[in-house]
Amino acid sequence: xxxxxxxxxxxxxxxxxxxxxxxxxxxxxxxxxxxxxxxxxxxxxxxxxxxxxxxxxxxxxxxxxxxxxxxxxxxxxxxxxxxxxxxxxxxxxxxxxxxxxxxxxxxxxxxxxxxxxxxxxxxxxxxxxxxxxxxxxxxxxxxxxxxxxxxxxxxxxxxxxxxxxxxxxxxxxxxxxxxxxxxxxxxxxxxxxxxxxxxxxxxxxxx
Amino acid sequence: xxxxxxxxxxxxxxxxxxxxxxxxxxxxxxxxxxxxxxxxxxxxxxxxxxxxxxxxxxxxxxxxxxxxxxxxxxxxxxxxxxxxxxxxxxxxxxxxxxxxxxxxxxxxxxxxxxxxxxxxxxxxxxxxxxxxxxxxxxxxxxxxxxxxxxxxxxxxxxxxxxxxxxxxxxxxxxxxxxxxxxxxxxxxxxxxxxxxxxxxxxxxxxxxxxxxxxxxxxxxxxxxxxxxxxxxxxxxxxxxxxxxxxxxxxxxxxxxxxxxxxxxxxxxxxxxxxxxxxxxxxxxxxxxxxxxxxxxxxxxxxxxxxxxxxxxxxxxxxxxxxxxxxxxxxxxxxxxxxxxxxxxxxxxxxxxxxxxxxxxxxxxxxxxxxxxxxxxxxxxxxxxxxxxxxxxxxxxxxxxxxxxxxxxxxxxxxxxxxxxxxxxxxxxxxxxxxxxxxxxxxxxxxxxxxxxxxxxxxxxxxxxxxxxxxxxxxxxxxxxxxxxxxxxxxxxxxxxxxxxxxxxxxxxxxxxxxxxxxxxxxxxxxxxxxxxxxxxxxxxxxxxxxxxxxxxxxxxxxxxxxxxxxxxxxxxxxxxxxxxxxxxxxxxxxxxxxxxxxxxxxxxxxxxxxxxxxxxxxxxxxxxxxxxxxxxxxxxxxxxxxxxxxxxxxxxxxxxxxxxxxxxxxxxxxxxxxxxxxxxxxx
Numbered sequence: 001x002x003x004x005x006x007x008x009x010x011x012x013x014x015x016x017x018x019x020x021x022x023x024x025x026x027x028x029x030x031x032x033x034x035x036x037x038x039x040x041x042x043x044x045x046x047x048x049x050x051x052x053x054x055x056x057x058x059x060x061x062x063x064x065x066x067x068x069x070x071x072x073x074x075x076x077x078x079x080x081x082x083x084x085x086x087x088x089x090x091x092x093x094x095x096x097x098x099x100x101x102x103x104x105x106x107x108x109x110x111x112x113x114x115x116x117x118x119x120x121x122x123x124x125x126x127x128x129x130x131x132x133x134x135x136x137x138x139x140x141x142x143x144x145x146x147x148x149x150x151x152x153x154x155x156x157x158x159x160x161x162x163x164x165x166x167x168x169x170x171x172x173x174x175x176x177x178x179x180x181x182x183x184x185x186x187x188x189x190x191x192x193x194x195x196x197x198x199x200x201x202x203x204x205x206x207x
Numbered sequence: 208x209x210x211x212x213x214x215x216x217x218x219x220x221x222x223x224x225x226x227x228x229x230x231x232x233x234x235x236x237x238x239x240x241x242x243x244x245x246x247x248x249x250x251x252x253x254x255x256x257x258x259x260x261x262x263x264x265x266x267x268x269x270x271x272x273x274x275x276x277x278x279x280x281x282x283x284x285x286x287x288x289x290x291x292x293x294x295x296x297x298x299x300x301x302x303x304x305x306x307x308x309x310x311x312x313x314x315x316x317x318x319x320x321x322x323x324x325x326x327x328x329x330x331x332x333x334x335x336x337x338x339x340x341x342x343x344x345x346x347x348x349x350x351x352x353x354x355x356x357x358x359x360x361x362x363x364x365x366x367x368x369x370x371x372x373x374x375x376x377x378x379x380x381x382x383x384x385x386x387x388x389x390x391x392x393x394x395x396x397x398x399x400x401x402x403x404x405x406x407x408x409x410x411x412x413x414x415x416x417x418x419x420x421x422x423x424x425x426x427x428x429x430x431x432x433x434x435x436x437x438x439x440x441x442x443x444x445x446x447x448x449x450x451x452x453x454x455x456x457x458x459x460x461x462x463x464x465x466x467x468x469x470x471x472x473x474x475x476x477x478x479x480x481x482x483x484x485x486x487x488x489x490x491x492x493x494x495x496x497x498x499x500x501x502x503x504x505x506x507x508x509x510x511x512x513x514x515x516x517x518x519x520x521x522x523x524x525x526x527x528x529x530x531x532x533x534x535x536x537x538x539x540x541x542x543x544x545x546x547x548x549x550x551x552x553x554x555x556x557x558x559x560x561x562x563x564x565x566x567x568x569x570x571x572x573x574x575x576x577x578x579x580x581x582x583x584x585x586x587x588x589x590x591x592x593x594x595x596x597x598x599x600x601x602x603x604x605x606x607x608x609x610x611x612x613x614x615x616x617x618x619x620x621x622x623x624x625x626x627x628x629x630x631x632x633x634x635x636x637x638x639x640x641x642x643x644x645x646x647x648x649x650x651x652x653x654x655x656x657x658x659x660x661x662x663x664x665x666x667x668x669x670x671x672x673x674x675x676x677x678x679x680x681x682x683x684x685x686x687x688x689x690x691x692x693x694x695x696x697x698x699x700x701x702x703x704x705x706x707x708x709x710x711x712x713x714x715x716x717x718x719x720x721x722x723x724x725x726x727x728x729x730x731x732x733x734x735x736x737x738x739x740x741x742x743x744x745x746x747x748x749x750x751x752x753x754x755x756x757x758x759x760x761x762x763x764x765x766x767x768x769x770x771x772x773x774x775x776x777x778x779x780x781x782x783x784x785x786x787x788x789x790x791x792x793x794x795x796x797x798x799x800x801x802x803x804x805x806x807x808x809x810x811x812x813x814x815x816x817x818x819x820x821x822x823x824x825x826x827x828x829x830x831x832x833x834x835x836x837x838x839x840x841x842x843x844x845x846x847x848x849x850x851x852x853x854x855x856x857x858x859x860x861x862x863x864x865x866x867x868x869x870x871x872x873x874x875x876x877x878x879x880x881x882x883x884x885x886x887x888x889x890x
Contacts, residue, residue: 017673018632036640038757039673040635042748044838045831060831067629067673072711076745076830094625 007057009050009176010080012110014102015087016095017066020125023159024065024087028169033160040065043077052171059173071105078110083119085177088137089125090156096137099145119175120152122169128158250280254358258348259288260329261307277347277358284314284362286334287422288345299565309342314363314377321374322352504637506859529854533564534849535793543571549588551577557584562802565793578799602690606661613815630659630671637676641788643684652684658693665697672707675700677753681792706752716872717751718744721809723867728813728860732820739829746834747812749841754798754808756791757841790846797850798874803857805875806868810860814852815844 013021016129022037047063062077064070084106088095103120108186112118123176124142139156146152153175155168254277261271273290288309317862318337323344324330330352331344347355356375359365368374544557551557558578566574576582582591611622617624634655638644644651658679663671679696686692705713721744726733736742749757798808819840828836857864871878 035623036636037635039676041674041677041752041757042745042838043834045835065673069672069707069711071708073748076743143313 003148004195005182008060009057009082009173009180010060010062011083011085011176012062012064012078012081012106013085013087013170014064014106015119016089016092016098017068019066019087019089019092019095020159021066021087022156024085024125024165024168025061027159027162027165029061031051031162033162038068039049042070048188052173057173058179059169060075061169068101071109073111074105078106081106081110081112082179083121084110085121085172086152087123087125088128088142090142091126091129091134092135096124096142096145103149113180116150120149121168121172121175122146122152122154124154124156125159126159127149127156128163137143143145146189210770231455239500250278253277253279253284253362254355256347256349256351256355259351260346261290261343262346263307263343270346271307272348273308274633275355277355277362278311279362284359285311286317287311288342297544307343312336314359315376319368319374319376320356320359321371322356323373324352386543451660529851529858530563532850533560535564535569536566536574538561538567538570541566541574542756548585549591551584554584558800558802562797562800563797566790568685568792571792571796572691573685575682575685575693575796575799577697578796579695580701581694581698598694599690602661602693605665606657608664609660626663626671627660629673630656630663630676632660633673633676638680638788641680641684644680654689654692655679658683658689661693662696662700665693666700666704669700669704669707674707674753677756678703681756681788681795684788685792702876703754705873705877714748714752716869717806717809718747720806720868721747721751721812722874724860724864725808726817727863727867728856729820731816732816732824735824739827739831739833741833746830746837747816749838750812750815751808755794755811755841755844787842794846794850801874803854804865806865806872807853807857808874809868810853810857810864811849813856814839815847817856818849818852 013025015021017039022040023033025046026037027033029048040063043062043064045060048059048061050057050059062081064074064077084103086099086102088099090096099122105120107115110118122142122145124137124139129135140154143154146154153171155164155171157164157168159165233583254275258272259275260273263269263271271290273288275288278285278287286309288307290304290308312334316333316337320332321335322330322332329346329348330350331346332352332355333344334342336342356365359375359377364378366376442634479518487560540560544551544553546552554577561574561578576591577584582594586594603605609627612620612623634652637652637655639652644655655676659671659675662675663669678699679692682695682699683689683692684696703713706717707713722733722736722742725736736744745876798811801807804810819836822828823833823836826832860867870877
């Protein structure tokens with residue numbers, strides 16, 4: 001166990017039902033896309049090893065149910081998050097309008113220590129649909145919103161075609177890492193398994 | 208017949224006094240073992256009776272006779288019943304012999320003894336352990352029940368139950384609750400004769416008998432139990448069977464299972480005043496012929512107590528078994544449940560039958576409507592047909608409510624548009640790998656949409672919620688009829704609707720009940736969850752919400768214990784094969800019988816968790832890891848084995864289990880009438 005131990009970065013993906021959260025995660029981790037995903041019930045996560053400045057990290061990416069009704073579960077899933085990814089469908093205005101709700105709900109439920117500076121990343125997904133002709137949210141509009149919320153990084157993606165997904169998640173990982181307090185970053189890999197690591201918010205526990 | 212013993216112990220004190228002399232030596236006319244009455248190490252046989260017999264079936268050839276003894280060591284009294292060696296009748300009976308052997312049960316573990324003195328046939332007694340479980344009835348071919356009780360009375364505190372003159376309480380039960388449970392058990396054991404098909408529930412008290420740990424690994428429990436059940440089933444079909452005997456057999460059968468189960472369940476979690484050392488000393492001091500049957504266990508004794516504190520050792524025997532599953536109910540047998548007009552004559556028997564085997568596919572269309580409560584069991588075929596036609600009209604009119612919304616109106620009806628959008632998003636990702644729903648423009652997918660949208664108008668307050676499409680899909684697949692599917696879904700949602708409430712209260716109450724049941728049945732696991740902040744049981748959320756649907760079948764029936772992350776499983780290529788779909792339907796119809804419990808699904812959760820408890824605790828899984836592990840278990844769950852475990856656990860938990868489940872917990876019908884849904888949030 002101890003040898004597998006490395007810095008864990010926890011990322012939560014939020015957004016309306018059907019905007020492509022599961023697809024984005026799966027495209028990034030497995031480089032695969034399927035038309036046959038099921039609506040996510042509860043929550044699940046995938047992990048991926050990422051290298052950043054010569055050090056390895058484990059990115060733990062949480063995929064959650066999109067229906068608002070399941071939000072009360074968030075308390076259990078959001079805690080200890082290092083970065084929150086807000087996803088909308090560029091072809092569905094409502095999914096964009098809801099970004100603010102998702103962001104606020106996250107801040108309430110995860111209650112990060114420094115909400116003002118908690119890292120978010122916004123992804124406008126499904127830009128491939130209908131060659132972009134069915135698009136209803138412009139890039140400009142999306143970027144304006146991101147700017148207004150404290151310069152949230154913004155990416156336009158297509159999980160189906162794998163477009164911009166890697167770049168988006170690199171940014172996500174970087175931001176998640178930034179959120180980690182310095183002292184935890186340099187925690188040696190071999191720190192005790194018995195419980196010392198457990199006290200670290202998200203640097204241990206990947207056993 | 209032994210007329211003298213048909214008399215009550217009308218005056219116990221006098222009787223005991225009069226017996227003191229006789230019972231001090233070994234009594235029993237057929238006993239030839241007087242020399243055993245005293246042993247050098249202080250173990251003294253104070254009672255010995257030959258030809259005390261167990262009746263595993265009603266066949267005389269399968270009875271197992273043995274020797275019953277009371278052994279005194281120090282201040283402790285023990286009971287043993289060792290079967291005689293088989294007369295070469297084969298392995299079958301040999302394994303039964305092992306199965307039924309009673310090895311040195313200390314009386315501190317025995318709660319009560321009930322004697323039965325039927326007008327015809329042999330006297331027998333049932334020994335109830337303090338766990339609430341019981342040994343099979345012991346028939347005294349040569350009499351001696353009375354003497355047995357009198358002997359006990361000299362060594363331990365024995366009082367006649369105030370509620371039942373034939374029941375004797377061992378040790379004083381001071382706790383009024385325990386006393387009540389005790390009398391309930393006894394009355395249930397008797398009343399079961401009125402319902403031959405009923406399984407007997409037993410309520411384990413929160414104490415346990417270390418003595419059960421003497422059942423070592425040397426026995427192949429599952430196979431001997433299977434054999435036992437195989438015969439048991441034949442017997443049930445025998446019209447000439449003696450009902451009362453059958454009832455007793457069922458009683459002992461169930462209690463035997465429960466007994467083993469409980470001993471496995473609880474032995475790790477409870478200490479008991481009969482410690483390992485004491486036990487070891489006792490066994491070593493036994494006469495050779497007793498010790499022979501015990502020696503396998505002697506070696507294990509020292510390591511069994513520490514098990515409680517060593518999670519890695521927990522799992523040796525977690526596989527517990529209910530009755531073997533039966534083949535699904537077929538047409539011919541189904542016909543026997545119906546009267547000439549199509550009423551179900553004995554709905555309980557039907558539910559029992561389906562509980563143990565499910566139904567054949569082609570019968571589902573008919574049977575599911577009954578199980579779900581859309582049709583009443585006592586309705587005639589003609590009444591059911593009539594209801595269908597009425598309901599079809601009703602469905603059409605509800606459906607028209609949303610169908611008749613013109614685009615101009617829809618523009619101003621956000622809630623409808625969004626609800627429709629949500630439904631449409633979900634139906635195209637519901638069971639598309641099942642051929643019934645696959646391909647582009649599949650009409651069945653459209654039906655899913657229409658039914659769900661219609662439901663969201665029928666129950667506008669609840670609306671549509673993710674997970675509903677998962678519940679509807681198998682129903683439509685079976686019914687192949689839009690209106691019938693709708694009304695079956697409505698009936699199902701009467702019970703499962705609270706799963707989808709906006710405040711999630713239905714889910715929370717089930718997860719809460721689950722945590723209580725685990726606490727009852729596996730306190731070390733409960734403690735583990737508590738220490739690891741897992742008591743919200745959100746890792747079981749999907750199991751509960753959609754009733755174990757979403758099974759993914761990959762790479763055979765193996766367990767994911769040796770790795771197998773989602774990455775490796777190529778999550779994107781979920782293949783929900785027809786095979787898994789069938790299993791879901793089988794499970795659902797079993798759950799819908801509400802036969803042992805309305806909440807068998809919670810015991811399913813417990814059964815699976817227990818199956819993997821060693822892995823969970825051994826790997827020190829935290830919440831995240833556990834959630835992932837559970838998510839990946841789907842597709843690796845052996846349905847039949849899990850159902851059997853769940854059955855055994857449910858019986859084992861008995862009333863204490865039901866007490867863990869708050870009233871109105873889905874799928875129980877809500878306690879209060881008039882559900883109110885919050886109107887302020889999502890669609």
